[in-house]
Amino acid sequence: MRRPSLQSHARDVELARRCAEGDREALEALVDEHYGPVVNYVHRFTGMREDAHDLAQEVFVKALRALPRYDGRAGLRTWLFTIAGNACRDALRRRRRRKEDVADESSLALLVDRPGPGSGGSPAGVALDAARAEALRRAVEQLPEVHRMAVILRFYHDMSLQEIAEVCGCTIGTVGSRLHYALKKLRKLVTDDPEAAEAVGAAEGRLPG
Amino acid sequence: MSCADAKLAMLEPTASLPNERRTELDRHLAECPACRDAHAAVANVAERLSGWPGIVVDPARKSACVGRLVGVAGELRESAPRRPAQARWVVRFALVGLVAALALGLGPVGRGLYGPGAAIAWAFSSVDRWCAEGTVTPPLLIGPERPVCNHVRIWYQQPGSLRILVDDSPDGPLYELVRRDGHTAVSDPYSLVGHGLEHEAQQLDVDELFAVREWLAAKAIFRAPVVDLGLERFGDRTVRRIEITPTGGWLAGGGGHGPEPIMLRVDAETMLPLLLETTTHGSTIVLDFEYGTDFPVES
Numbered sequence: 001m002r003r004p005s006l007q008s009h010a011r012d013v014e015l016a017r018r019c020a021e022g023d024r025e026a027l028e029a030l031v032d033e034h035y036g037p038v039v040n041y042v043h044r045f046t047g048m049r050e051d052a053h054d055l056a057q058e059v060f061v062k063a064l065r066a067l068p069r070y071d072g073r074a075g076l077r078t079w080l081f082t083i084a085g086n087a088c089r090d091a092l093r094r095r096r097r098r099k100e101d102v103a104d105e106s107s108l109a110l111l112v113d114r115p116g117p118g119s120g121g122s123p124a125g126v127a128l129d130a131a132r133a134e135a136l137r138r139a140v141e142q143l144p145e146v147h148r149m150a151v152i153l154r155f156y157h158d159m160s161l162q163e164i165a166e167v168c169g170c171t172i173g174t175v176g177s178r179l180h181y182a183l184k185k186l187r188k189l190v191t192d193d194p195e196a197a198e199a200v201g202a203a204e205g206r207l208p209g
Numbered sequence: 210m211s212c213a214d215a216k217l218a219m220l221e222p223t224a225s226l227p228n229e230r231r232t233e234l235d236r237h238l239a240e241c242p243a244c245r246d247a248h249a250a251v252a253n254v255a256e257r258l259s260g261w262p263g264i265v266v267d268p269a270r271k272s273a274c275v276g277r278l279v280g281v282a283g284e285l286r287e288s289a290p291r292r293p294a295q296a297r298w299v300v301r302f303a304l305v306g307l308v309a310a311l312a313l314g315l316g317p318v319g320r321g322l323y324g325p326g327a328a329i330a331w332a333f334s335s336v337d338r339w340c341a342e343g344t345v346t347p348p349l350l351i352g353p354e355r356p357v358c359n360h361v362r363i364w365y366q367q368p369g370s371l372r373i374l375v376d377d378s379p380d381g382p383l384y385e386l387v388r389r390d391g392h393t394a395v396s397d398p399y400s401l402v403g404h405g406l407e408h409e410a411q412q413l414d415v416d417e418l419f420a421v422r423e424w425l426a427a428k429a430i431f432r433a434p435v436v437d438l439g440l441e442r443f444g445d446r447t448v449r450r451i452e453i454t455p456t457g458g459w460l461a462g463g464g465g466h467g468p469e470p471i472m473l474r475v476d477a478e479t480m481l482p483l484l485l486e487t488t489t490h491g492s493t494i495v496l497d498f499e500y501g502t503d504f505p506v507e508s
Contacts, residue, residue, distance in 0.1 A: 024275070027275050028271075039266060039270075053270055056274070061278065061281050136258055136260065137261050151258070158224070172217070176220055190257070
């Protein structure tokens with residue numbers, strides 16, 4: 001298991017202390033290191049893109065208010081992701097209450113500018129990546145929240161099972177079970193999604209040779 | 210390495226897997242076709258997932274965030290002074306005293322199946338473990354959680370470390386549930402909850418029920434109607450009261466009296482859970498998520 005080293009632990013505690021005192025330099029360091037991961041976590045967890053920045057900012061504000069209670073037992077990153085996870089769940093509950101589907105489709109647009117792995121940068125390859133990514137995105141969004149959370153933390157934030165367990169407040173065994181369940185379901189969702197299969201098939205047809 | 214170990218190890222990021230474990234996993238994969246297939250499937254989905262692009266953060270967004278945080282930090286400095294740090298220690302010692310007193314027979318714990326010695330040992334062991342330096346405790350579990358009900362007392366510091374003490378008549382419903390498969394002493398939460406609910410045929414997803422906290426917060430509950438009862442002052446902080454009415458699972462059973470609402474108090478700022486209270490099968494259950502605050506816990 002990857003455990004926070006003593007050095008990083010001491011650094012986290014010191015950074016948290018300075019942030020709690022309102023030290024601008026420390027706040028900049030905190031945001032510089034964690035804002036990107038948090039905003040991406042929020043984006044992938046909730047499916048919201050435009051609102052992700054507002055939500056991420058809320059996470060940092062909540063964390064700042066809670067910093068006096070941060071005791072360094074968990075890494076600062078893990079702690080922030082726990083607060084972010086709660087904020088995401090809350091946002092999703094609010095969204096369900098409003099009965100609005102605000103999940104945006106702009107991931108596809110972004111893909112055109114940023115070729116994925118294996119595309120070779122060709123237009124057909126980019127389209128294939130986009131179709132696959134879109135199918136995956138849709139599939140991930142269909143996962144139950146706890147499974148989605150585990151998948152995102154593991155595969156987009158490279159967290160160890162121990163860290164995910166800390167974020168989710170469960171055991172490593174639970175995380176393992178959730179990940180296996182989620183991956184199995186993802187495979188099934190992607191295979192069973194005719195729209196995705198068609199999109200991938202069409203894009204594959206455009207690939208040379 | 211067993212197949213179960215291999216399935217867990219193959220999920221770890223490469224950087225998190227020690228070399229010797231990596232070697233064991235490779236050796237196991239070479240010998241086990243089923244795990245080899247599982248491993249290939251994990252790698253395949255992981256590779257596909259990498260195609261979902263992220264948000265590239267504009268530096269202006271970070272600056273805006275820092276600006277807001279500086280403003281909030283200023284507001285916080287001007288707000289009321291915090292409780293002295295010593296207070297937490299006073300409360301910790303008070304807990305030790307309370308638990309010891311209960312275990313000695315002043316309360317319901319210890320009068321039934323177990324002698325006071327064992328009860329004290331458990332209580333102190335729990336507190337000692339909590340105070341030990343170097344332990345990594347999830348932020349949601351900053352103190353020993355102390356679910357209390359009329360018949361069962363449970364201490365656990367982390368979901369994987371559950372200590373349970375049953376004080377109920379041998380034919381009581383909670384005792385019966387816990388006793389299944391011999392889960393009457395120090396128990397593994399997965400076995401306890403999983404087996405307990407399996408036997409009760411509650412039709413819940415056992416995979417998700419590894420810990421008592423999760424059991425109570427299982428999706429069957431959170432899919433239930435939720436009412437936000439607004440903010441209130443609770444000790445030295447502002448909390449949001451949320452009422453949940455379970456529609457499925459063991460909690461909805463209520464011993465034939467229909468579902469009892471679950472009252473959940475969460476920190477208004479962080480939304481982290483603080484206190485959960487409910488009644489089921491004739492017993493009151495209180496989950497105190499953050500020991501150290503001055504909560505009026507009913508027993």
